Amino acid sequence: MRILLVEDDPDLGPAIARALRAEHCAVDLIASGIDAQHLGDTERYDAAVLDLGLPDREGAAVLRGWRDAGRTLPVLILTARDGWSDKVAGFKAGADDFLTKPFRIEELTMRLRALVRRAAGHGATRLTCGPLAFESQTGVFELDGLPLRLTALEWRVLSALMLAKEVVIERLDLMERVYEGDADVDSNSLEVIIGRLRKKVGATLIETVRGRGYRLTGA
Structure with a gap:
């Protein structure tokens, strides 16, 4: 957030x-x-x-x-x-x-x-996408029932994707949700974070939509 x-x-x-x-x-x-x-x-x-x-x-x-x-x-x-x-x-x-x-x-x-x-349109506090679950009130992510250890930047990216699951978030929009206004951001930093997340949650959950951005999908 x-x-x-x-x-x-x-x-x-x-x-x-x-x-x-x-x-x-x-x-x-x-x-x-x-x-x-x-x-x-x-x-x-x-x-x-x-x-x-x-x-x-x-x-x-x-x-x-x-x-x-x-x-x-x-x-x-x-x-x-x-x-x-x-x-x-x-x-x-x-x-x-x-x-x-x-x-x-x-x-x-x-x-x-x-x-x-x-x-974001969610009434329930526990959100799921395939094997991934997010307890929104505590901020805890689980994969197959086990807690995930995430850095602050990884958490921000994954929570944004989870709140908009199955919807494409444009790259610039996602970066604006992740970084503070005075942050010195490398142009490839978001891709690095996405790559680290894929290693933790599985490559298929986070989909790259070419020319637009990313989508979390359990399909």
Whole structure:
């Protein structure tokens, strides 16, 4: 998952980013509502974590701007405001979920995974494709019932393919979901990751669609 994290607290923002990266997420951390507006309009994210109390533009205004522009990325509002009126305002602006500070990072991670899963059209938490299974709430992959050991980049690629199983994900789209915005990416890096995954899950599960991208298929 690639997450846009909009949090201006100089301690909390980096702490959340580190925790999400430890869960294999790619995270772009910014502290500006204006920058958030731009990135949400121009970059591909699986979800956004958006603080309401930003210094230059209210989080709710950023979210309304995304929704007015037709941006459908799942958004979880993160705020120190615990009044019902603030929650109502957030949901009216187009939020998908709401978490009040202080919170446990485990809850934030599970809520984000649920938002991304539902946005991909999956109701069940356990997804399967042939011998491969994915427990979306814990982030654990299994092959023939045994846990798979994956690097962070391998996990991001395989989870994106699993959430869109039997559907081709274009190469550029897949790369945008895997790498953080400031990453120095080699042009062949995605192919290297795909090659490593094929060694772990079997060559036939991940199909190359020439000129387009990749598809996870159990057929």
